[in-house]
Amino acid sequence: MVLKVEPVVECVEAVRSLASEPGHLVMLTPHGRKLEQSVVEELATKKRLILLCGRYEGFDERVRQILTPDEISIGDYILGGGEVAAMVIVDAVARLVPGVLGDEESNRQDSFSGQRRLLEFSQYTRPREYRGLSVPDVLISGNHRQIADWRDRESALKTQQQRADLWANKQTRSQDINNETKGT
Ligand SMILES: C[S@@+](CC[C@H](N)C(=O)[O-])C[C@H]1O[C@@H](n2cnc3c(N)ncnc32)[C@H](O)[C@@H]1O
Numbered sequence: 734m735v736l737k738v739e740p741v742v743e744c745v746e747a748v749r750s751l752a753s754e755p756g757h758l759v760m761l762t763p764h765g766r767k768l769e770q771s772v773v774e775e776l777a778t779k780k781r782l783i784l785l786c787g788r789y790e791g792f793d794e795r796v797r798q799i800l801t802p803d804e805i806s807i808g809d810y811i812l813g814g815g816e817v818a819a820m821v822i823v824d825a826v827a828r829l830v831p832g833v834l835g836d837e838e839s840n841r842q843d844s845f846s847g848q849r850r851l852l853e854f855s856q857y858t859r860p861r862e863y864r865g866l867s868v869p870d871v872l873i874s875g876n877h878r879q880i881a882d883w884r885d886r887e888s889a890l891k892t893q894q895q896r897a898d899l900w901a902n903k904q905t906r907s908q909d910i911n912n913e914t915k916g917t
Contacts (some may be wrong), residue, residue, distance in 0.1 A: 816853060
């Protein structure tokens with residue numbers, strides 16, 4: 734079963750006409766560009782998003798041709814429908830809307846975010862010791878410079894150990910920046 738072209742196109746046109754801002758149309762599809770934090774950040778800059786979810790075998794190809802949506806996939810697997818994928822986008826984008834998080838700084842420190850785009854450093858809370866495992870001394874030292882250095886090192890180490898692909902990307906990006914600076 735394939736979703737027909739006329740009702741989908743006309744529905745999107747009707748929704749668009751409801752506001753002065755036509756809205757950025759996202760089609761949830763396994764054929765789209767992969768959702769990553771950088772894509773979430775891009776979507777968060779849009780004034781209005783319209784999320785188009787498929788079901789069954791997906792959309793008649795002409796929906797894509799007529800509406801030219803921003804096609805986005807949440808990963809290389811098949812869901813029963815686009816609704817859950819749309820919820821993923823809503824949740825990830827909403828966190829970036831000013832005022833949604835209590836502390837905006839945490840957005841910049843989160844995994845895949847900020848300048849570094851690495852995994853976040855390990856987090857601890859009370860108790861100070863549990864089953865022989867302790868919170869690292871530096872974190873309770875009160876020395877902000879040392880804590881920041883520890884977090885930077887921890888974040889780099891974690892990324893190298895758990896996401897070698899992210900680490901390799903970062904090395905490539907740094908190399909590109911160096912080459913640009915040197916004019917090569
Ligand atoms: C069962 S899927 C259709 C799969 C399609 N026949 C194919 O093989 O590419 C039905 C709908 O779920 C949504 N969907 C499934 N997997 C998705 C993914 N990885 N990312 C985003 N949306 C997905 C899309 O909206 C799609 O139209």
